[in-house]
Amino acid sequence: GENVEQHPSTLSVQEGDSAVIKCTYSDSASNYFPWYKQELGKGPQLIIDIRSNVGEKKDQRIAVTLNKTAKHFSLHITETQPEDSAVYFCAASISGNQFYFGTGTSLTVIP
């Protein structure tokens, strides 16, 4: 089955700096890659996603890149703010019916 690895597990950045979280996957059949942000005591919220026919997608300060050949995808957050502090999860999906989640990255933005 699919195996998703996520790094780093914890990340601290100064406010205003960029943060990058990386994920790798094992199954080349995976074709959908969402990223979720989870705040303490709440459920994960979708922040951005990318499909396998696209190499990069951007939404304001958030961007995701996908390298299908290398089977890895990354989340980039620019101009970080304290409210970006949360746990971020990547996921890979085959046909949208089964999702495989990474182990999460705890991001702390230091004011």
Place this chain on the structure above:
Amino acid sequence: GAVVSQHPSRVICKSGTSVKIECRSLDFQATTMFWYRQFPKQSLMLMATSNEGSKATYEQGVEKDKFLINHASLTLSTLTVTSAHPEDSSFYICSAIRGPDDQPQHFGDGTRLSIL
């Protein structure tokens, strides 16, 4: 948007009690709903996948008789933790998707279950 409501948000009860958690898709019809369990500082562990009108598919190691899932309609799925014990204490999260083709999962806000 796609809103998923989960209720209750927190339950504290005595050992031996059965607890029902509801998951509703408020503004869309969910073909599939998922139930997850999350331990502190860990990732989401898929427990089961449910499709409306059919039996849930449980992941290996998840007791079907312990965690009863009912997906009665396209907007409602329930998870019942039967005869709960302290080791069942956890954060339970549901999610729903609109359709089968690469749709994102939309998550509820979770239920914190504490068994005394």
